[in-house]
Amino acid sequence: MAILVDDDTSLVVQGITGQQGRFHTERMLEAGTHVVAGITPGKGGQDYEGVPIFNTMEEAVKETDPNTSVIFVPAALAADAIFEALDSNIRIICCITEGVPVHDMMRVASYLREDATLIGPNCPGVLSPGKANVSIMPSEIFIPGNVGVVSRSGTLTYEIIDELTQRDIGQSTAVGIGGDAIIGTDFIEILKKFEVDPETECVVMIGEIGGNAEQLAGEYVQNEMQTPVVAYIAGFTAPEGKTMGHAGAIASGGESTAEAKSEALERAGIRTATSPSEVAELVAEVLSITAS
Amino acid sequence: MAILVDDDTSLVVQGITGQQGRFHTERMLEAGTHVVAGITPGKGGQDYEGVPIFNTMEEAVKETDPNTSVIFVPAALAADAIFEALDSNIRIICCITEGVPVHDMMRVASYLREDATLIGPNCPGVLSPGKANVSIMPSEIFIPGNVGVVSRSGTLTYEIIDELTQRDIGQSTAVGIGGDAIIGTDFIEILKKFEVDPETECVVMIGEIGGNAEQLAGEYVQNEMQTPVVAYIAGFTAPEGKTMGHAGAIASGGESTAEAKSEALERAGIRTATSPSEVAELVAEVLSITAS
C-alpha cells in the first residue's frame, strides 16, 4: 500500500525544464517513478530524459493520462499551475514551489474539492520508498517499511528519516505538507490516510511553531486514530513575532508556540520527543510494543 | 410524495415586507404552507401575519430552522439573498425576482453545490397542491393528483394547469424553472425528480424559444425516463433576435427556435402538443393508457 503515491502513480512534472524541474525529474526517474510527461509552455514536442514535454496540461493529459503532478514553476505562476492541474482532473498535486502568495493560496483552497489532494506549497513532496518519489527528498536515505511520516519541514524530516533508517526502521510514505501558512492538506487529512493504510503501523508527525494544526491533529489522534503516533515539535527557542525560515513558522502567542503545541499533544496522549533521535527511539519502542 | 416542496417544507420568506412579499406570504399561508420566518433587514423582532421577521437569515435559521426559502427581494439584491440562503444551508431556494443580472447568476451558478436546489430566478416558484405553495401561482386552480408540471413560463403554466384541472386531472407538483437565460435548475434536474417520485405518473414539460434546454431534456427523457412526458413549446411566431418578454426567450437561429425544439422533442419520441388544451388532451390519453 503506502499513501498518495505508489506503483500506480503516473506523474506529470509542471515546469520540467527549469533548473529544479530538470534536476528532480532525473532523481524521481532514478527512484523508479513513472514520470510520463512534463510541461513547459513553448517546449511542447521536445523531451527531457525520455519524458515527453507538452505545452499545456490539456495536451499532456490527452497523450499520457497522468494521475499525479509535481509543480516546480516560479511562485508567481504556482496558483495558475495548480488550477491547471485541478481543471485537468489531476487528483494528487504536489506543489514544491516556495513563496506562493497567501491570497493566491486562499483562492486555491476555496476552489479545491474533496476529490483532489493538494500537497504544499513550499513542501518537499511525497515519497513512498521503493514505489514512487514525487518529491525533492533524497530517496537514498529511505528504506521501505511501516512507519508513516508527515511533516511541515524538509531537512528536519530527512534528519528523522535518517535516524529511523539507521535503526533499520523503514517507512511506508513520507509526506511533507509544507511550511506555509496556507497549505492544501493539513496533518489531519494525512493522518486519516495513514490510519486506513494497512501497511502503516506507526506515524511520525513533525510539527513546528505557527498556527494550530498540531493541536487539531492531536485531537484527531486522540479521538479517531488507532495507529500509534510519535510527535516532534521544533521551535521552542523561536522568539515571538519572527518568521523562522518557513513563511508559516511564526509564533505569535497562544496556540502558535512550540510549548503550547507540545503540551497539547502530550495531553492528547501522544508520545512527544524532544529531539530527532528521540523520535526514532520512541518509534522503535512503539513498534516493539506493537510487535509483541 | 410530490417533489421539492411538501408537508415537510418549512419556509422562510426573504423580503417578506415588500409589496410582493406580503401579498404572497398571505397566499402561501392560506394554502397551508408552513411559513416559519421572514427576513427584512431592520425589521427583526416584528412579525407579519404571525410570521416572525428577522434581520438576517442567520437569525432566522437559529430560531426557526427553515429548510426552504422563497425570495422576493429586488433584482440588485437577489444574488446576495441567494448566497445568504446557500451559506445558511437552506437546501431549496425559489427566487421569484425578475431582472437578476446574468453575470450575478453565473457567479451564483458556479457557487451552487449539488446539495442545494435553486429554482429560478424569474420564476413563479413551486407548488404541490394540498401540501405546500412556495410560489406566486394561484393555488385555487390546482387540484392534487399525479401529473408533474415543469415550465419556463408563468401564466402559460396556469393556463395548462387550468385545462388539466377542468378535466379533473390533478397535479403532483408544478415547478416554474424560470424564464431567464441562466437559471439555477434546468428541465433535466426536475424531470429526474419526477421520474423517481412514485406519485407522478405523467409529466408536462412547457418550453419556449431560447437556448437548448428542451433538446437536452428530450435526450434525457428518451434515454433515461420511464414516466411518460407531454411537451408544449411556445414561440413559433417569434421573430429572430427579439426578446419575447422573458429575458431568456430569444430565438437566434439554430437550436433556439420553437421549430427546432419541437422537432427534437418529437424525434425523442415525446408527445408534443400544439396548444395548451391539446396538452391536457394528450395527458388524458397518456393517463388512460397508463391506467388501462
Next chain:
Amino acid sequence: MDLYEYQGKELLREYGVETLEGIIATSPEEARDAAEQLGGPVAVKAQVLTGGRGKAGGIKVVEETEGVEEAARQILGMDINGQKVQCVLVEAGAQIENEMYLSIMVDRTAKKPLILFSTEGGVDIEDVAEDSPDAIVKVYINPLLGLLPYQVRELTFSARLESDTAKGVGQVLDNLYEAFVGTEASLVEINPLVSTKDGRILALDSKVTVDDSSLFRHENIAELRDVEAADPEEQRAQEAGLQYVKLSGDVGILGNGAGLVMSTLDAVAQAGGEPANFCDVGGGADAETISEALNIVATNEHVKSVLFNIFGGITRVDEVARGLISALEQLDLHLPIVVRLEGTNAEEGRQKLAENTSENVYTEETMLDAAKKAVQLAQGGGR
C-alpha cells in the same frame, strides 16, 4: 441591448483592446472631414444593429479622400435588414496579415462564460463551425476565478498561433475578458480580429450585447441606448413598462405573461392569421396599463383586429375586466376586439364585460376560439 460597432469599440478601447482610428459621421460632409482628418485610404461603414451589412453594400473602402463623400451619401439612409442607416464610421486603413475570430459569450447550458477563437476570421463563425469545427477553439471560464493564464495558453497553443501572435492575442483576450465582465456583456465579439504587417493585433469590427438587467449599475452604457433608432411603437411601450415587440401582421395581441402571449401568437398563426405584435401587459394590469397597451397596438395602422387574452391567476379576471372596460371607455377604438378571459372569477369578468361594452367587443371562452375569431375579423369577416 446591442451596441453599434463604434460604441462597442469605444468600450473595448477603454479596456485596452486596440482598434483602428475612426470618426463617426452623420452626413457626407462630416464623412469627408473625418477622412481628411484620418488621411490615407479609409473604410466607410454603415452603423446598424444587424449582420450582413457588407453584402448589403454598407461598407465601402475608399482609396482617395475625394470618394468618401459619395460613399457616405450612398450608405447613409440605406435600408439594411429593415434598419435605416443613420450614421457611418469612417475608419483608417490597415495592412492586414491575418483575420481571426474572438468572442466571449454567456453560455446558457454551462452557465459560465465561453470563449470562442478561430484563426478563420472575417466570416460567419457558424459557417466555420459547420465547415471546419476543428478550427474553433472553445474555453469555458469559471466566473469565480476569472480567465486564468493557463487558459490563455491552452487557447493559443490549441490554435497553433506563432509565439508573437499568441502573445498579442493573449493580451487582447485578457482585455476582452475584462471588458466582458466590466460591462456585464452577454456577448463581446471581434470578427475579424486581425494581425497587421507591423505586428499589431486589432479589433476590426465589434459586436457587443450588454445584459439589460445589469444596466441599472452601468449608467454610461445605459446612456448609449439609441432612442432614435428604436421603433416608436416599441419605444412608447417600453416607457409604459410593457414587454412589446412589433411584428408585421394585422392581428394586434395583448395578454398577461410572456409565455401566454407567445402561445397566443402561435394560436393566431395556427388560425391562419398574422400577429401584428407581442404585448405582455404583465401581472397587475390596471386600467391605465391596459389603456396604454391598447392605444399602442391601435397606433399600428396595419392592425385590423385585436386579441386580448387574459388568464387570471392571482390577478382576478373580474378586476381585469373592470380595467378593460374603463380603458375602452377612455379610448375611442373602432377596431374589433376579441376578449378571452379565463381563470379565477372568469365568469364574473365575462359577464361584466358583456354588460358594459360596445358592439365591437367580442368575448370567447377558449384561446383557440378567440384566436380564430380575431383572425376572421382581421380578414374582414365575422362582424
Next chain:
Amino acid sequence: MDLYEYQGKELLREYGVETLEGIIATSPEEARDAAEQLGGPVAVKAQVLTGGRGKAGGIKVVEETEGVEEAARQILGMDINGQKVQCVLVEAGAQIENEMYLSIMVDRTAKKPLILFSTEGGVDIEDVAEDSPDAIVKVYINPLLGLLPYQVRELTFSARLESDTAKGVGQVLDNLYEAFVGTEASLVEINPLVSTKDGRILALDSKVTVDDSSLFRHENIAELRDVEAADPEEQRAQEAGLQYVKLSGDVGILGNGAGLVMSTLDAVAQAGGEPANFCDVGGGADAETISEALNIVATNEHVKSVLFNIFGGITRVDEVARGLISALEQLDLHLPIVVRLEGTNAEEGRQKLAENTSENVYTEETMLDAAKKAVQLAQGGGR
C-alpha cells in the same frame, strides 16, 4: 512585512477608509510645525512596529501647540520593546463617542479571510476574547466571492449597532476588505475604530501586515520596507538571500533548512546554551553563501562559538564540506566552530574537513553532541 501606523493609514485612505489628518515628523521642530499646521489639540504618536507603545509612554496628547515640541522630544529616540523611535505621527484630535475594533486576517485553519469586529475597541482584542467572547463577531469570507452585502448585515446586526453606525461601519468594512485584498495583506487591523460625535467613523490606529511573498507584485508597498529600522545583521543576511533572525544568546547557529535549524536552536537550549541567531543557509549552500553566513554570524560580538549543522540530502555532504573549507580559508575567524555533517556522503565530508581545517574547527556526529560541544565552547570550556 509590518507597516508603521502612518504607512498603514496611508494605504487605508487609498481604499476610502477615513482617518484623522496627520503629519509625520522626525524631529521636535517638525512635530511643532506639524501641530501648527493641524491646529488645535494633537496626539504625538511613536511610530514603532510593536504593540504596547501607549503603556510605554509613546503616545502623548497635547492640548496646546507649545507642548508638542517637548512631547516629541521625549518620544523620539525612546526604546519601545527594543525598537528605537525614529519618527512620530502628529495627528489632529477628534471628539470620540465610541471605540470599536475591526480586523481582517488570513485564517490558517479555515484558509480564508476572517473578519473580527467588536464594540469593545481600544483594548487588546485577545483580552476581549478572554473576558467577553460574545462581544466579538466573527465572519468568514469566501475569497472567490468576496465580502457579500449579507455578511456585512450579519456583522452589524450581530453587534447590535444602531442604524447610522451600522451604515458607517459597513462602509468601512467594504473599504477595508478592498484594502485587504488589494494590498494582499495577511492582517489589517483598526483598533480603535471610532465613531465621532459628528457621526464619522474613523480609523484611529492601523496595523497592516502584508504578505512578503506577494511583494513582487506590489512595488509601492515593497518600497515602504524600512531598511533603516532593520537590524544591520538581519539586513545583510537578507541581502545575501539567507533566512536570518537575530537572537540574544552567544552560540551562533547555521544549518540547512528552516526546520532543522529551529531544531538545532532547541538542541542548543536543551544543552544549556543560548542561540545567538537563526540562520538557514538553504539547500545548495555553496562556499560563497557559507562564507557570507559565517561572516554575518561572527559580526555579532556576543557570539562565542558557532554551530554548523548540515543534513545532506540532495546536497551531498562532501560538497558542503568543500564549501565550508573554502569559506574558512577566505575568512579569518578565531571563533570555535563545531561542525556536524550527516546524510549523503557524510563520511567523506567529515574526512575532508578533518584533513583541511584548523584547530578551531570541531566535528561531531550527532546534533545533540554538536549542540553540547558548542555550548561548552561558548561557556569558555572544552578547548
